[in-house]
Amino acid sequence: MRNYLLLLFLMISCSSWAVDPFEDFHEYGQLSDEEIHQLHQGDLLYGDTEFGFILSRGNTNSTSFKLKGNLYQDFETWRNQFKIDSLYKRDHNDDTGQSDVTANRVFVSAQGNYKVGVKNSSFFIYGDYEEDQFSGLDFKSTIATGYGARVYQGVKNKVDIDIGPGLYRSVADEDSEQSEADKDKVGYLLRLAMQWERLVSERTRFNQDLSIEQSLSGLNSRLKSETALISQVIGAVSLKFAYVYRYNSKPEESKLKFDSELSATLVYSF
Template sequence: MKKIICLFCLILAVKGYASDPLKAFYKYGELSDDEIHKLHEGDILYGDVEFGLIANNGNKKSTAFKLKSNVYQDFTQWRNQFKLDALYREDDVNDTGHNEVSASRYFVSSQGNYKVGQDNESFFLYADYLNDKFSGKDYTATVALGYGNRLFEGRKDTIDFDIGPGLYLSKTDSDTELAQGEARLKQGQLLRIALQWERNISKRTRFNHDVSMEVSLSGLNDRLISETAIVSQVLGGVSLKISYTYRYNSQPETDKVKADTELGATLVYSF
């Protein structure tokens, strides 16, 4: 819990490095992604942070934190993107005053895009790391490189894609029983495909749909992560985000389900 609060404070602190934080606020729906990147070109960091908190106190006590960030750097030849997605939950067990962790997931990723030719054309290098205490794995990590471009650009809509080969690495936790001869550490090749659809609904509201799929070329786990969200500006750099996230693993560990869903309502701070 303390780690999440410290991460949240650290990310808010970096806004002071922007060229002018007060002028750097942008309103969802008023600027396209390209206009936002152009506005912040040369800035060390810009982007958004979202935070959610649910605390129950009564017959049942529980505390849940949701922290997510999407931060960019945009230079002449490179555009870098850094993501953090963390969820933590504690429940009071049988009203004894002893708390039990019921959810603990940390996901970080980074992607560097080297711009070539047209503004939306690039070569990318991507890496991510997932630590989910209740997935049956100690960790999952992937790296990929490939090509990215824009599939469609209209008055209100843009659709971008990335595609390229990569490597997959995962380790099953020590509490999970393995079949005879099965390795705890698994690695193989994959194909990564990512799509991002953005639609401006109104002056202050936008619709986002991000989906990434990693198809194993070695007969291991296929992974899909999809987030559908509506973000509406509330005041200045603060917006309200309603999102639905779907996660799928084709080969989950024993006693684990393939699909995991999450419905959230969070505040987003843009800097």
């Protein structure tokens, strides 16, 4: 067996063993999103963290680590969301005896939604920052503001969208052959984000998150899509299968326009 799973991060609260392990499974159907936010209103932070670790030895020697977090704050007039997504991979070459980093990416974002009188509607301000060692960029960042609303609410489905203008900035690596003027790029964009959630069963849900940043200044346009199926294992711990697709219309020299990622991780909700 060429690849095997050595360690999975498992966090289970002690109290979950004293009760029905599915009793507090509100994230997947027993309570709506609004009821969950009301339940935690005023809390410093709540949400979920996602962790995956794979160590392979044999014909292929590699170490992979993935950490992701989705955290919320819900106050009387503001609802804030913070995200972190990191991936690290190191491969060992038996012929040379050297270890090489083959993936090293960190993405963070924050969004504040100011609640208006219409239910599930708000004005938002959004910002993100990403460093990817193999993208050809030192970093890239986005800031946007606009309006968000729930465009569909059904028994098992709900769809939310955010739309608004923003600014994009990217700075090329120091080793880039571009001129100093071309290394630092700033331009206008239109950002559109969609979140679709479907309840598959009482303990399983399907999520589709999509964000599109269309450049209005002739720079690169970006798309990011995450398709995920999440099912509870026990207590606050769930298993998540996800496919992530990223597209960049004008990548750096020698880089592809797209990349994808397939993962299976554990999610801990708190």
